[in-house]
Amino acid sequence: MTIRVVEWSTGYLGRMAIEAIDARSELELVGVFVSDPAKIGVDAGRLAGLDRDLGVTATDDRAALLALEPDVVLYTAETETRFMGGIEDFTEFLRAGINVVASGPVLLQYPHGTIPEEMITALADAGREGGATLHVNGIDPGFANDVLPLAMTSLSRRIDLIRVGEIADYSVYHQGETMRRLFGFGQSMDTLPPLLRPGMLAAGWGSVVRQIAAALEITLDEPLIERHERIATDRDLSLLACEVPAGTQGAMRFEVVGQVDCEDRIILEHVTRTADDQAPDWPRPDRGNGCYRVEIFGEPEMRVEFTHHDSGGDHNVSGMLITAMRLVNSIEAVVAAEPGFIYAKDLPMITGRGLMV
Template sequence: MTLRVVEWSTGTVGRHAIVGIDAHPDLELVGVWVSDPAKVGKDAGRLAGLDRDLGVLATNDRDALFALKPDAIVHTAMTDDRIVEAIADLTSFVEAGINVVSSGPVLLQFPYGVMPDAMIGPIEDAARRGGASLHVNGIDPGFANDVLPLSMTSLSQQIDEVRCMEIADYSTYYQPVVMGDLFGFGKPMDHQSMLLTPGVLSMGWGSVVRQIAKGLDITLDEPLVERVEKVAADRDIDTVSVKIPEGTLAALHFEVVGQVDGVDRVVLEHYTRTSADQCPDWPRPDSGDGSYRIEIHGEPFMRVEMTHHGRDGDHNVSGMIVTAQRLVNAVSAVVDAEPGLVTALDLPLVTGRGLVTR
């Protein structure tokens, strides 16, 4: 059965989602929402960078899209700087009976223990009233630190520590709000960025730490532990998102740690550079400019390095593609799921079925 899908936003992830929906044999794009008035009335194919029209015109009319009665919304709008508003949007979607796969807010990837029950309850209640499901995922938080590490642990005899790492050069990552406001790149070293405000890392990535713990049936100490290492620029640096003057924040290493009786058991960490030659003592990808590395310490020790890049060779572009495709390819499974919040622990195996080049 072909599922009717609305794409919600056409930004850095959304335009790739449109391409993915169009390419998927089980999905039909029936609507596109945009926040930019200049995009209203433009064909989805052109907004996605395709060389053809798809016959679907973008709109900022929510009611018109709801009236289409889509089976699902692929929601890829920016949420990092509007979490409360985004949760209200998602709640309204499921209450209207529309299933949702979304790239954020990331704390909904596994909200239990991250968000108070008073915030989770209304979302779940709305989903049950509407008979719809909501699944938040992507690549990170998402596949690289939920499905991938938990699948690896199925090979373990004893587990001492699960460590999920992102190692990446963000110099070609185009997200000015994320780079400048959230991370604080280009800001004075003593600047308190949103991301490094105590507790925010645990909101953003604590969900993956807690989901791994749930999958391994361990109870973590409270609160989660946050560790941060900041590195200043040794020269002026230009990235596609922000300019980084010498002496300002240019590289960041952080950890979000789940401990049991004071011992690290589940660790999420990021090594984020804004120039390839920074921090030579930090880990580097085995190949390319960005990777996800999973290490399972125990018996046996296991390590998997996941790298990706687009056809143009850039890993930041392909990072947007894999985020979009994790959502697009999960649509059918989420539509089939029981109403409510759906995590990676609830879904069956999601594959790229139907996408092999013909």
């Protein structure tokens, strides 16, 4: 059975998704939503940077796209600054009987304990009403800290502690607004960046900790614990995204911790540097300048480092690509799932079936 797909947005992630949809034989691209007037009427293949037309032109006509009665909307539009707009879109699609696979808002990866239960119930009810399913995932939060560690726990006899995290050099990270405003790089050490205000870390990554706990059937203490450290750069740094003057914030380490009876059991960690020689006592990748790391302490003890890069060695580009592919390759399983919400812990194994040619 061919699954009819509408791609919602053609930003960096959306363009990769279009090419990925075209590569899968069970998927058919039938529509593309754009918000940029300059893209209206342009063929999807050209928007994706392909050297050919796909026979599908982009539009900003929502009603026309829903009238196509697609099986699924692959939603890669920006949602972190328009959370309620995303929720409204998902509700409309689900009630219309259209499945949704989305890259955000990331807290919907596993929203229990993060947003009001009535909001979760309303989305699930919209899905059941329309006979459609919603799945939100990515890489982080997502595969690197939900699917990967949970797969590893299948090898355990006893689990004492799970630590999942990203260790990365952000000197080549492209997002200037995120780097300066949210993370605080290049800003005064006297000013606490928005990301580190009480409750923000748990809002952003608590879904990871809670989903692992739910999959392992343990009840965490509430609220989740937030910890962080920051250090100033000792010299001026010129990054791809922003300038980091000497004396301003140059590196950050944070944890979101799930405890049971006041004992750490699940830890989500991020170690972020803007120069390789910063914070030498903080965790470092075994190789290269960035990785996702999963450590499981118990019997046996296990550790895996997951790295990626594109053919040119760029891990920023490949980070977007693996996010897009995780979503695209999940479409068939989401469409087959029971209506409502489905989380990474509940999906069957997703593979790259059909991609080895």
